[in-house]
Amino acid sequence: xxxxxxxxxxxxxxxxxxxxxxxxxxxxxxxxxxxxxxxxxxxxxxxxxxxxxxxxxxxxxxxxxxxxxxxxxxxxxxxxxxxxxxxxxxxxxxxxxxxxxxxxxxxxxxxxxxxxxxxxxxxxxxxxxxxxxxxxxxxxxxxxxxxxxxxxxxxxxxxxxxxxxxxxxxxxxxxxxxxxxxxxxxxxxxxxxxxxxxxxxxxxxxxxxxxxxxxxxxxxxxxxxxxxxxxxxx
Amino acid sequence: xxxxxxxxxxxxxxxxxxxxxxxxxxxxxxxxxxxxxxxxxxxxxxxxxxxxxxxxxxxxxxxxxxxxxxxxxxxxxxxxxxxxxxxxxxxxxxxxxxxxxxxxxxxxxxxxxxxxxxxxxxxxxxxxxxxxxxxxxxxxxxxxxxxxxxxxxxxxxxxxxxxxxxxxxxxxxxxxxxxxxxxxxxxxxxxxxxxxxxxxxxxxxxxxxxxxxxxxxxxxxxxxxxxxxxxxxxxxxxxxxxxxxxxxxxxxxxxxxxxxxxxxxxxxxxxxxxxxxxxxxxxxxxxxxxxxxxxxxxxxxxxxxxxxxxxxxxxxxxxxxxxxxxxxxxxxxxxxxxxxxxxxxxxxxxxxxxxxxxxxxxxxxxx
Numbered sequence: 001x002x003x004x005x006x007x008x009x010x011x012x013x014x015x016x017x018x019x020x021x022x023x024x025x026x027x028x029x030x031x032x033x034x035x036x037x038x039x040x041x042x043x044x045x046x047x048x049x050x051x052x053x054x055x056x057x058x059x060x061x062x063x064x065x066x067x068x069x070x071x072x073x074x075x076x077x078x079x080x081x082x083x084x085x086x087x088x089x090x091x092x093x094x095x096x097x098x099x100x101x102x103x104x105x106x107x108x109x110x111x112x113x114x115x116x117x118x119x120x121x122x123x124x125x126x127x128x129x130x131x132x133x134x135x136x137x138x139x140x141x142x143x144x145x146x147x148x149x150x151x152x153x154x155x156x157x158x159x160x161x162x163x164x165x166x167x168x169x170x171x172x173x174x175x176x177x178x179x180x181x182x183x184x185x186x187x188x189x190x191x192x193x194x195x196x197x198x199x200x201x202x203x204x205x206x207x208x209x210x211x212x213x214x215x216x217x218x219x220x221x222x223x224x225x226x227x228x229x230x231x232x233x234x
Numbered sequence: 235x236x237x238x239x240x241x242x243x244x245x246x247x248x249x250x251x252x253x254x255x256x257x258x259x260x261x262x263x264x265x266x267x268x269x270x271x272x273x274x275x276x277x278x279x280x281x282x283x284x285x286x287x288x289x290x291x292x293x294x295x296x297x298x299x300x301x302x303x304x305x306x307x308x309x310x311x312x313x314x315x316x317x318x319x320x321x322x323x324x325x326x327x328x329x330x331x332x333x334x335x336x337x338x339x340x341x342x343x344x345x346x347x348x349x350x351x352x353x354x355x356x357x358x359x360x361x362x363x364x365x366x367x368x369x370x371x372x373x374x375x376x377x378x379x380x381x382x383x384x385x386x387x388x389x390x391x392x393x394x395x396x397x398x399x400x401x402x403x404x405x406x407x408x409x410x411x412x413x414x415x416x417x418x419x420x421x422x423x424x425x426x427x428x429x430x431x432x433x434x435x436x437x438x439x440x441x442x443x444x445x446x447x448x449x450x451x452x453x454x455x456x457x458x459x460x461x462x463x464x465x466x467x468x469x470x471x472x473x474x475x476x477x478x479x480x481x482x483x484x485x486x487x488x489x490x491x492x493x494x495x496x497x498x499x500x501x502x503x504x505x506x507x508x509x510x511x512x513x514x515x516x517x518x519x520x521x522x523x524x525x526x527x528x529x530x531x532x533x534x535x536x537x538x539x540x541x542x543x544x545x546x547x548x549x550x551x552x553x554x555x556x557x558x559x560x561x562x563x564x565x566x567x568x569x570x571x572x573x574x575x576x577x578x579x580x581x582x583x584x585x586x587x588x589x590x591x592x593x594x595x596x597x598x599x600x601x
Contacts, residue, residue, distance in 0.1 A: 054599050063514055063595050084518055091516025102511040102598050106241035118235065119517050163515075175599050 008075065010170060010203045011037035011060055016069035018055050018226075029055040030066070031226035037219065039170065040201040042193065044213045046231070047223035053207035054175055056223060060205060061094050061173045062086045074170055091119055095164030099176035101156040103148040109135055109159045110144040116166040134162040138192065154185025161192055172196060172204045179208070190216060235512075235521055239528040242505055250533075253497040257537025258544055260490030260578075265545035265571055266552075267483045269561035271476055275468060277560040280402040281410055282464040286351035287324070287432035288441050290463040294454050296430075298467040299328065300343070300405075304429050306455065314431055317448075319439035324348045326430040327418040330408060334388040335379050342375060342411040344389065346418025352432060354412050355402025359383050362398050366417045370398035372409035377557040389413075390421050406560050487574055490537065494582035498529045502586040509590055510597030519591065526586040527579070534579030535572075542568045 013035040020027045029052045037043050045053050058064040059071050062078050071078045074093045081089060090096075103112045113131035118124070135144055138158040148156055157177060164172055174193065178186035194216040196202045206213055207223075214220060220231040243250055282299065291314070296304030314323045327346035332339050347353045353362055354370050360383035362370055369389075371381060376399045379387075386393045394413065403410030419425055435444050441459045448457040458466065502509065512522060545563070552559045 054596075058596060058599070061514070087513070087516050087518045089516070090514065094516075096514055096598065098511075098598055100600070102507065104238060104242075104508055104511070106245045107238060111237060111241075115235075115238070115512075116515055118237075119512075119515070119521060 009036045009072075010039040010074055011035060011043075011205065012070075012072040013060070013228075014070045014072075016059060016066045016071055018052075018059060018064060019067045028226045030059065030228070032069070033226070033228040035221065035228060037203055037205070039203050040197060041218045042197045042204045042213075042216060043206065043219040043221060044217035045205065045207045045221045045223055045228075046209070046214075047207075051223045052226040052228075053223050055226075056228065057173050057175055057205060057207050060171075061096060062090050091116060092167055093169050093171060095167075095169040095172040097157070097160050097164050097172065097174035097177045099179040101148070101153075101160045101180070103156055103159055103163075105148055108145045108147055109140060109151065109155075112148070112159055113162045113166055116163060120167055131162070131166065134165060135159065138162050152185070153181050154188055157181060157185065157189050158192070161189065165196070170202060172202055174204065174206045174208075176208050176210075177206060178210045178213070186210065187212065235517070235525045236528055238508075239525045240532060242501060242508075243529050243532055249497075249500075253493060253533055254536050254540060256493035256497075257490050257533055258541035260486050260493065261537050261541025261571055261575065262545040262548055263486040263489070264483050264574065265542065265563075265567055266548060266561060267479045267486065268567045268570070269545070269549055269563055270559075271479045271483075272564065272567075273560035273562040274406055274476070274479075275472065276562060277402075277404045277406060278468055278471070279464050280355055280404075282460070282467060284355040284402060285326075285432060285460070286434065287460055288435045289433040289444055289448065290326075290458045290460065291431040291433060291448060291455050292429065292458075294456050296456050298463065298470050299430075300330070300467060301470045304456075305424075305427050306429070306431065308426050308428050310455075311428070311431060314433060317451075319436050319444060320433055321436045322351075322434040324351050324432040324434075325415065325428040326352055326432050327415060327422065327424055327428050329418075329422050329429070331389060331421065333394075333411075335381065340375075340379060340387075341408040342371070343405065343408055344369075344411045344413055344418060344421065346415035347412050348415045351434075354398070354400030354410070356400060357398050358401050360396070360398035362400070362412075364397065364412065364414045364417075366414050366420075367393070367395060368397045368413065368417075369394040370400050370412040371396055372403035372411065373399050373401050374404040374557045375409035375411070378409075392421065404558055404560055406558055409558070487578055490534070490575070491578040491582045494530050494533045494537075494579055495585040497533050498526055498582060498586045499589060501529060502526060502589050506589075506593050507597050507600070509593045510595050513593065513595035514598040522590050523583075523587045526590055527583040530579040530583040530586070531576070534575040534582070538572055538575040542571065 013033050016030055016033045018030040020029055047053050059066055060073055110131045113134055114127040117127035140158055143155055177189050190213055193204050197204055220233055222229045222231050292304035293306055296302045311323050311325055314320055325348055330343045333342050358373055383396055385396050445457045445459055549561045549563055
């Protein structure tokens with residue numbers, strides 16, 4: 001990737017390999033993966049369980065360091081960042097959405113969304129106002145003070161999405177975001193992800209088995225045995 | 235992240251309350267021992283500080299009031315009185331004896347009072363105007379044995395009527411009682427003998443010089459300044475007994491540390507996935523460590539807030555049921571304990587911090 005390129009890819013993977021373990025028990029979770037994603041794309045990564053999709057997302061999200069190869073996201077070579085810089089990168093550049101929502105059980109919906117803002121140093125009042133606005137935008141105006149245990153699956157995932165967007169990160173990483181939702185709530189989450197790409201030019205990378213996402217994805221990738229292959233759009 | 239630290243702690247209220255009671259128990263134990271330590275020293279020295287003397291003179295080799303033996307001929311009083319720089323000499327006769335109360339044997343350190351200089355610290359009931367056949371007892375002894383003015387006790391087969399109850403004579407193991415000097419001599423069979431001489435010096439005489447001079451002139455006596463004699467009396471038991479209290483205090487602090495550490499560590503294990511999520515979404519390690527420290531401090535300071543007033547209650551109850559219990563309460567004990575609690579909390583946070591450091595952020599991807 002050329003630094004002076006006028007429109008650099010927001011995500012760029014070059015012959016990335018991730019090996020777990022060593023010797024005879026070594027596992028190549030990702031094997032020579034290449035990926036270029038311009039800003040404002042919705043990339044769907046398909047593939048069977050254990051194919052390396054989550055490892056790939058973890059590499060892009062700065063949660064793992066590649067064994068070999070280069071991962072560049074939002075202009076940063078993640079291999080060159082210290083662990084503190086990587087944490088800051090994840091906080092400000094990446095929004096994570098997980099299959100099992102991973103909300104903080106003791107906090108209300110609003111407080112959950114405030115977490116990244118408070119980590120970034122926002123004031124309590126500023127974080128509260130912004131969190132409320134995000135949740136209202138996602139149709140959760142009446143759920144601000146509810147704890148996760150009092151929310152439906154769809155509501156939980158919308159809170160998780162609001163949390164992912166709290167600091168306006170350019171890249172959203174979603175791991176099976178519809179995997180724990182019923183059909184109607186799944187469609188709602190897909191619509192919201194599409195909205196982020198179309199209306200806000202965010203880049204969304206989704207690992208999923210959900211075929212409905214293929215209809216809104218702008219780029220399709222297939223992952224199997226650690227290899228990443230680009231698929232033609234239907 | 236204080237909000238998350240606090241709310242996670244309070245998710246399981248019963249467990250939090252259990253942890254609070256464990257920590258506050260440790261705080262109570264340490265404060266009780268601190269109160270006992272200071273109280274013991276104060277009670278032990280109260281009478282010796284009250285005695286009006288500059289120099290204690292005893293038999294050569296005598297060192298303190300309770301543990302070493304001292305007998306001197308009573309005529310020494312005249313010799314001392316004639317010495318330069320001596321303002322007043324008071325004979326002191328005192329010994330630990332067994333007295334009989336309602337046919338029960340009890341111990342009391344009986345002092346023969348020559349005048350007010352060696353009398354009780356402060357009369358709280360009755361009178362201090364002693365005659366033969368009368369005794370002034372300590373208020374702790376009175377409460378312990380349910381005695382009051384007008385009652386009698388028996389010492390060496392002689393009945394002694396209680397004419398007064400005094401404060402400041404509780405030595406924990408036994409209490410002071412006061413009789414006339416003649417009565418004491420009779421009780422102890424010490425005709426012509428005293429245990430010590432209390433010497434008051436003229437105002438222009440240095441105590442240190444007087445002590446040195448007395449020992450030089452008479453090689454058969456030991457002389458001590460009042461402060462030194464008090465320190466000697468405290469040290470013989472204090473050197474052996476008080477360090478045990480210090481050991482127990484350290485054990486109390488350790489128990490508190492372990493309870494805090496267990497509480498926060500258990501919480502950390504339970505919330506491992508949440509810590510993984512926090513790591514994944516970009517919380518730096520120092521923030522996560524600070525979360526554990528905050529939780530430990532909440533536990534510790536909560537235990538301190540409950541433990542301090544509870545310790546006052548426990549001490550009051552202890553003194554009600556065990557009158558000779560010499561504990562005292564001081565605000566500086568509570569402040570010292572506050573420091574101790576903060577140290578306990580910080581040490582306890584080391585357990586969960588180690589665990590947090592090992593949590594994999596990829597846990598966030600798991601169910």
